[in-house]
Amino acid sequence: MMCLYNRNNFPTHYWSVAFVSVALFFLVAVTGCGKGTASGENEKGAPGKTVTTVKEKSGSIKEVNAQKENNQGKSSYSVKDDAGRTVVLKEKPKRIVSITYGTDEILKVLAGPERIAAYSRHAGDPEISFLSEADVKRVGKKVEYNSEAIYALHPDLVVVSTSTGADVLQTLESMGMTVYVAMSPKTYPEMKQKVRNLGLAAGEPEKTEALLKRMDTRMGALEKRLQALPDEKRKTAVAFTMTGPMGRKGELFDSMLNLAHVINGAATVHPLGVKGQISKEQVVQVNPDIFLLPTWNYDKHSDPEKFARELKEDPAFQNVKAVKNNQLVYISDRYRFVASHHMVDAVENIAYAVYPELFPEGKPKDQE
Helix, strand or coil: CCCCCCCCCCCCCHHHHHHHHHHHHHHHHHHCCCCCCCECCCEEECCCCCCCCCCCCCCCHHHHHHHHHHCCCCCCEEEECCCCCEEEECCCCCCEEECCHHHHHHHHHHCCHHHEEEEECCCCCCCCCCCCHHHHHHHCCEECCCHHHHHCCCCCEEEEECCCCHHHHHHHHHCCCCEEEECCCCCHHHHHHHHHHHHHHCCCHHHHHHHHHHHHHHHHHHHHHHCCCCHHHCCEEEEEECCEEECCCCCHHHHHHHHCCCEEHHHHCCCCCHHHCCCHHHHHHHCCCEEEECCCCCCCCCCHHHHHHHHHHCHHHCCCHHHHCCCEEECCHHHHCCCCCCHHHHHHHHHHHHCHHHCCCCCCCCCC
16 A cells, blocks of 8 residues: 655654653642543544553443543543553544544544544545545645644644654654544454544544444445355456555455455465565466456556556456456545545445446445
């Protein structure tokens, strides 16, 4: 998967971090600031939060509610983010800055646009984001990894990713910002955990539980539909990016193909090759039933239609079933690189692309 994040080198502020840590120690001792655990997701840590290496699972919704009750009316609460760090929030965040397109989408549903100060730079791009232009216009701001620009928005919560460099995270926190770290899931259970943790960090346990139930209901309905397909009728697909085949075994896209009852051709070849890509000769060896083609002109120099034409006309592929049967199908990159609860939409649309006969009502529509 292509990297969507820039990593800049920032100086380490040892004395600033030490001072903030001491300040937190006295704050906890004097005020009794809540210590319970909850689930936290992507890139969140608070100025003065405790950084831990505990690998325990994030807390449940019940635990978060119990913790709030124990605070006896105090609005502060703590969660654990997906990096396992304890994040302390003085109150439910009202000015959230999201730096990743996946957390954009989760926060839109669980926190609401009125509590979002800025979305990520990819928000509103229909080929990678599930947000519409209207969604982005309502918030009015998009931001990149620029600490000064983020600070100028006066956020009470900044959500980053586990792929964010430690130096960037430290810089944001040294400037006094509360930062939450969200994961890059590789499975459906991990995606649910990401949603759960971030929803609890946003202070929305009830909305979070409702969203998770909707996800499970839809996935259950899809599985029931796909069970009508005998195992011997499952098709093999090889998916491409603009730079070649994709689908490393154990990554999220591989997981989504499995959920869609599609055999991931790239995962059947050993070795997978550089960066998980298989060679042209290995594609011929797999002889897939279908090619799944990219759609995102991410660098403004890529032409999806030209790419499809070159694959179709490549002499090496003339005897491959996908080309012989003209089974070259576009799958939007927002489904390939999904990073939110919209994983359900992605699996539905992959299944539809490969088995349209199982969807007499037509192409599935993306849902909230």
